[in-house]
Amino acid sequence: MSEYPGVKTVRFPDGLIWKPDILLYNSADERFDATFHTNVLVNSSGHCQYLPPGIFKSSCYIDVRWFPFDVQQCKLKFGSWSYGGWSLDLQMQEADISGYIPNGEWDLVGIPGKRSEKFYECCKEPYPDVTFTVTIRRRTLYYGLNLLIPCVLISALALLVFLLPADSGEKISLGITVLLSLTVFMLLVAEIMPATSDSVPLIAQYFASTMIIVGLSVVVTVIVLQYHHHDPDGGKMPKWTRVILLNWCAWFLRMKRPGEDKVRPACQHKQRQRRCSLASVEMSAVAGPPTTNGNLLYIGFRGLDGVHCAPTP
Template structure:
């Protein structure tokens, strides 16, 4: 009895399981058939049986078909300045009403929309006019969403490569406006009318920010143009992508190193000429700047329409560094000049020894240069020239008041020895001895002749010694003047080039439309 009961229970469980399975199958089968089963197939057959993809879907052929056009900017992939191209990731949006794709959803099991491949339907041949893509059309063919009222929505994504006129005048502080012109390739404005889907322009809600460019906006505009090829007007929609370059990278990687290199060139004017490294420092800085500019040239756009602002700044700094090397050579030339090779012109004395030191507040040890001393030195030089022109040759040579032949004769002598000064008392002694009364006439003639010859020889020797001492003093003073002139040129170049670097940097930053965009 127990075995029969267990067997009966198992049998009843199997029957119940089969009944539940059958009921579920019937329920699900009934649900699918009533909602999306053969109704969608029947609807597709009914719509596409007599559908012609070449037919413009309008109720009245004399009226244009209105197509709402818009786009969604996803990402700015790249801006190629050298080839003047803009590469973007964009979703297009085309919406129109197809007169031949309408149905009553109650007759087809409540089916209100369909997804149909675009090659089975008519769709507007909207293309980007300024496309630079190899296949010209870079969109991906997606399905068209068709609703029961005939509304068709076509949203093809794509990678668009468009031409863009790049203006590098203010590089790297530049703004770029790149146009993307969309329109029908074959339908004129009387057959197809493009309308902006959003008057504000493109959709930027899903835009992914770019590390190099900042998106300002993307306005759109509808244009009606009559081309030379065709008398009919053609309608297009032009979107302008307005972008601004982020300058933080260029500021810290191009401008700041260039300013630092130019500042090192200024330090060369503070280096003493006797160190031997003055010219070496200038040439090394010039070579380092040249290598740096070669690296920067790869970043700058290779176009000849305009000179970039950054390129102008680099050229100014390059000119400044090259000029500093040239002026360093001039300074070294002045510093190592000697009196037996070069004579300092009067204009150099006036400019580099008087006026420039006074302007630059420079002075020599024991010689304070002021405007009063400059005028006094000029007056004394004029008086000295007048005095030298009125004195005799011997007085100028021996630096005495005047020639001894014109001085009054001393007492107890028949001939004058001249007022030769305290340092020339030997002349008076010799003259007194030479004019002692002789015993005979021969002694008179011989004594006078020998003493005159001795005096002449002594004067010649004194003239030679005096000339050598004066020449040595003049040479030492001239060498000191040349060295001071070199120091003045160094100080003047330091002030001028520092001012030039500051003005050039400030002028570049102030002339830019914007300074830093992070």
Template sequence: MFSYVGCMIITCTCLSITNADEHKSDEPDKNRTVQELIREVTTGRNKEVLPVNKWGEPVRVAFYFHMTYIQEFDEVAGKLSVNGYFGIDWIDNTVSWNPDKYGVSSFTFNEELFWKPTFIMRNPYGAAKIIYEDHNVKRVHHNGQIEWFPSDSFDIACQADVTNYPFDMQTCTLAIVLSVYDEKEVILWPTAFLTDWFIPHKTWDLVETNFTRIPFPQIVNFRIRLRRKPMYFVLNLILPIVLMCILNPFVFLLPADSGERVGFSITVLLAIAVFLTISASSLPAISDPQLPSLSILLFADVAFSGLIVLLVIISLRFYLRNENLPVSYLGEKFVKCCRVLRRSCSCSNGQTIQCHNK
């Protein structure tokens, strides 16, 4: 019994060693086959010539853009930085082989072995960006289909409109132009704008993505619509401004004899000035196409607080004035205007009879 088991173990061991040797011997043959295939399909090839069998037939280049992350959006500089990659494929009619003969239906390559189109960013931020040379792996199939996935960080020039800051929405466009070739030679055909692997940004919400194609010159516009997340700015910027605006008129509820009116109004004015200095770093320094509404609100708050300080000083001046001194001409006119306004308010409240009696 034990001898039978031992024979079986030795037999299985020998078979596994034999299969491993055969597998190792097959690997060099497969590698040699792939090398022969690459040498056959690339020998005598000119990668600068369009890959068509008949001159005049256009090459149809289909591609899509997959955006994965928004690095930053600088409203002052007008720069949007996004990460992503393009999926580009076309048919090279000069490449084909029998997959049964070589046992390979496709292979990858990094070198510039075959023709490929050249793309240029139409609206780069900074120097011109050409999408051509890269170190990404390409794949060629036995039927001539070539796939190329260039990836990078793309800096887009995008003019921001911060009129409704921080409740603003921005629309930026990544414009890709097909270089050199016209529509009779190469047809540029966009297929999708993908965001399946998009990582949410901490400041911006991705609202909408779409793409359009312009036939001549061949341009594809990938539009990105963003909406700012406003809660941080509401809690740290807008609510303090509103609170200080509400506090300002309450200075007139203080008794004039207390001597705290001027101190209270100046304290609120200084608080607004300090807050304006602190919040200036959070506001986008843009005046084109229009100033942010929040900047106008801050300026109005400072002007309103300064006016209240002036009114407090004038009112205390009249309150503490010596009664034996004659009233000036301007003071008399001011009192008459106040009486007229008071009568108008009384008449508007339905007190017409009392108004005429006065």
């Protein structure tokens, strides 16, 4: 200090001063050490400071099950390659993220650190290491506007297939168009996702199930059109078809066939209730509107004769 007044720090090339061999254990870089070698700062007390910048590439496990609402964690494990805990010790400090530049796809949640020691069979001394867990969360605005909302709207169009009249020729065309649109969105998701079989993304499961439902709706539409345009001279409807459509499907859809409700006549009097008895009900088949299949029979009531009402005691 007496020979060089005002000089507090001296810079030396990193090759002239010993420095610890701190490396990233789970590095995916082809050079393994991706740090840029800079000068070492040495002050008057002998304290050395070495701050090499670098771009680290690490191998991380990616879980895309909840895509695009997923949170990813990548661990960066640093430690000495050849020095044990008796020769070199590592002290952990909190990561400084004040200089972080926001990303349009990911949000940085935090970088917590943890110091640990590991023992190997070859040596008695421990080998300390510091592991930083980089936690990032995907931003869902882009995927919600470009994938989720269009898919929900297109899936809702599949319900309109059953609202179109049977004589309309656009029932099958609408169902196939919806199915092709979902296929395009499925291909877009497949291009974004990494090629992994560990977990199936939630959005891919949604697209697959929606495509199955839309495909079944197209099949049902074809069956409905087949029976609607049935040739009257082609024969009667099979018995199993009648059971499925008129019994099972009608019960499931809470529908009733024409003439299924029983006639329940009642006689009312202003002063007192009367007991009514139905003597006879004459029913006859009346002509209904012409149909294309000729398999329906329209039943109507022509009259109620012999209805007698007796007062109740």
